[in-house]
Amino acid sequence: MSDIVLNCGYVPLVDCAPLVIAKDLGFAAEEGLVLNLVAQPSWSALRDMLALGHLDAAHMLSPMPVAMSIGLGGLPARVDALMVLSVNGTVFGVSNALAADLGEVPFGDAQGLLAALAARTSGPLRIGVPFHYSMHRLLLSYWASSVDGLKTEEIVVPPPRMADAVANGFVDAFWVGEPWGSVAVQQNVGQVMMTGKDVWGFAPEKVLAVRHDWTNANEDAAARLMRAVFRASAWLDADKNRTLAVEILARSEHLSMSPDLIDPALTGQITPRLNHAPQTVARFMQFHKHAASFPWRSQAAWIARQLGADATGIQTAKSCFRSDLYRRNLGGIGADMPGASEKIEGALRFETAVASTGGHMILAPDAFFDGRTFDFPAEN
Amino acid sequence: MLNLAADKSFALFRVSPAIDVLMTGSNDVVMNRDLRILIVEPDPERVQGIISALTEAGWTDVKALAQISALDRTVKKFVPDIVLIDLSNPDRDTLEHISFASETSKRAVALFVDQTDDALTQAALNAGVSAYVVDGLKMERIKSVLETAIARFKIMRQMQSELDAAKQALEDRKTIDRAKGILMRQRNISEDDAYTLLRKTAMGQNRKVIDVAHALVTAADLLS
Numbered sequence: 001m002s003d004i005v006l007n008c009g010y011v012p013l014v015d016c017a018p019l020v021i022a023k024d025l026g027f028a029a030e031e032g033l034v035l036n037l038v039a040q041p042s043w044s045a046l047r048d049m050l051a052l053g054h055l056d057a058a059h060m061l062s063p064m065p066v067a068m069s070i071g072l073g074g075l076p077a078r079v080d081a082l083m084v085l086s087v088n089g090t091v092f093g094v095s096n097a098l099a100a101d102l103g104e105v106p107f108g109d110a111q112g113l114l115a116a117l118a119a120r121t122s123g124p125l126r127i128g129v130p131f132h133y134s135m136h137r138l139l140l141s142y143w144a145s146s147v148d149g150l151k152t153e154e155i156v157v158p159p160p161r162m163a164d165a166v167a168n169g170f171v172d173a174f175w176v177g178e179p180w181g182s183v184a185v186q187q188n189v190g191q192v193m194m195t196g197k198d199v200w201g202f203a204p205e206k207v208l209a210v211r212h213d214w215t216n217a218n219e220d221a222a223a224r225l226m227r228a229v230f231r232a233s234a235w236l237d238a239d240k241n242r243t244l245a246v247e248i249l250a251r252s253e254h255l256s257m258s259p260d261l262i263d264p265a266l267t268g269q270i271t272p273r274l275n276h277a278p279q280t281v282a283r284f285m286q287f288h289k290h291a292a293s294f295p296w297r298s299q300a301a302w303i304a305r306q307l308g309a310d311a312t313g314i315q316t317a318k319s320c321f322r323s324d325l326y327r328r329n330l331g332g333i334g335a336d337m338p339g340a341s342e343k344i345e346g347a348l349r350f351e352t353a354v355a356s357t358g359g360h361m362i363l364a365p366d367a368f369f370d371g372r373t374f375d376f377p378a379e380n
Numbered sequence: 381m382l383n384l385a386a387d388k389s390f391a392l393f394r395v396s397p398a399i400d401v402l403m404t405g406s407n408d409v410v411m412n413r414d415l416r417i418l419i420v421e422p423d424p425e426r427v428q429g430i431i432s433a434l435t436e437a438g439w440t441d442v443k444a445l446a447q448i449s450a451l452d453r454t455v456k457k458f459v460p461d462i463v464l465i466d467l468s469n470p471d472r473d474t475l476e477h478i479s480f481a482s483e484t485s486k487r488a489v490a491l492f493v494d495q496t497d498d499a500l501t502q503a504a505l506n507a508g509v510s511a512y513v514v515d516g517l518k519m520e521r522i523k524s525v526l527e528t529a530i531a532r533f534k535i536m537r538q539m540q541s542e543l544d545a546a547k548q549a550l551e552d553r554k555t556i557d558r559a560k561g562i563l564m565r566q567r568n569i570s571e572d573d574a575y576t577l578l579r580k581t582a583m584g585q586n587r588k589v590i591d592v593a594h595a596l597v598t599a600a601d602l603l604s
């Protein structure tokens with residue numbers, strides 16, 4: 001097998017782990033791939049580099065391929081999500097000053113937190129998010145708009161500067177991916193109040209994105225890449241590998257973070273406040289189990305709906321989550337495939353066994369904090 | 381000819397602070413006059429370089445901003461036609477949000493959307509320039525601004541990499557000097573012999589002299 005060189009962009013966050021593991025543990029090499037991981041300074045830069053052909057693949061915020069494919073944002077382009085790289089993994093926190101205002105709100109109580117924030121009446125709440133087309137922003141809008149009287153102002157802040165933005169009063173609250181929530185807590189500038197999964201139990205966070213044209217012209221490379229990343233995700237999600245994964249990621253030149261910043265996300269031990277005991281959050285960041293890497297077309301549809309897309313836009317969104325390629329390329333290496341490529345988002349309150357090719361599929365709860373469900377029937 | 385003195389535009393030229401540019405420039409320069417350019421760049425030296433390059437080419441309505449936090453206000457007040465920012469500036473995500481969410485009718489678009497001129501797009505990418513322009517602005521009007529900016533960014537990028545290379549060379553020399561010193565003391569040999577030994581070892585192991593020197597210095601630090 002001749003080696004194929006792929007340039008793959010990423011933003012240094014804990015959830016780029018599947019790509020780092022695919023490279024550093026040799027899953028990519030087993031597929032005859034030389035994976036060049038190229039760190040990107042911003043999501044805009046990552047998007048431009050992918051769209052203009054300087055990158056072959058990228059670790060992308062799940063709403064980005066949808067937004068680009070339906071023509072929203074800085075650079076419209078047809079982009080495919082080959083698979084989901086990670087589910088959940090973000091936190092919502094507030095500054096220490098705001099936390100004092102809010103009084104005691106139990107950790108992870110999305111409804112209670114919303115009520116406490118709405119009761120506060122001193123101007124709009126300035127909330128830092130990493131990018132407009134991010135799951136962070138979509139969850140924030142979905143959650144905050146469900147109550148009357150809560151005015152929010154979205155402020156885009158590069159995640160490495162989020163703690164500073166909280167410290168100097170530039171934002172009152174933040175929705176950010178790990179490790180940057182833990183950094184804010186460690187620096188004692190803010191407190192984590194809940195995690196993304198308290199708003200949506202099973203939200204696709206990052207995807208493996210490629211140009212639509214690239215997928216068509218490089219079917220073999222796409223299949224190899226998907227297999228390598230799939231195996232890396234499975235390795236990462238095995239409980240026995242978690243401690244080792246933290247070590248490998250901390251040592252990797254691609255992440256350069258101390259192990260104590262990587263550990264909370266991978267072990268689901270989130271410390272809400274400095275010097276307080278960590279909270280155990282099940283499925284805080286999921287890579288593989290519960291069909292986490294399966295690109296459900298209904299997830300794309302939910303994203304498109306939140307972005308204000310019409311029926312046509314929702315169909316376009318569905319078609320860029322490539323569950324067809326996932327089935328074709330990963331069926332042969334033992335991936336258990338669900339019986340359908342769409343589900344009613346938000347319908348599951350408990351772990352539920354569902355029909356699958358292998359017969360072992362158990363889906364995790366995917367409920368929304370307000371109990372709503374979303375059904376996006378296929379177009380006739 | 382007499383009427384010319386009463387001509388409104390003539391009068392405007394006379395009171396305009398940009399009069400020198402307008403008098404000496406070609407017709408192109410006159411056309412350039414009303415393009416407002418905003419540069420987002422924290423390094424004052426780089427800002428100065430870009431501004432003078434643009435000014436020399438005939439654009440005088442240029443403003444620079446170091447801090448993205450003031451951007452919202454500046455964009456509303458200054459209403460730029462073009463915003464130039466380094467491709468690698470982490471503030472780009474913030475800038476995009478402000479440009480796209482602004483309520484003014486002058487909605488910005490990323491320049492790369494217009495891929496009609498692929499050579500220009502690739503040149504901008506390679507030089508490290510990203511630009512946002514007001515939607516609907518004709519490509520031919522902004523092309524020369526971009527070409528000027530691209531040329532300038534290219535020089536800056538080259539200077540930066542030369543500076544980095546010089547710094548690295550200096551660091552390497554220090555390391556090699558330390559390694560030579562260690563060998564001279566430990567083995568009681570001359571400086572030339574110490575260097576020859578380093579080079580021979582490097583060749584024998586198919587490594588660079590600096591790598592062998594690094595290993596030696598690290599080992600010596602551990603043992604001291």
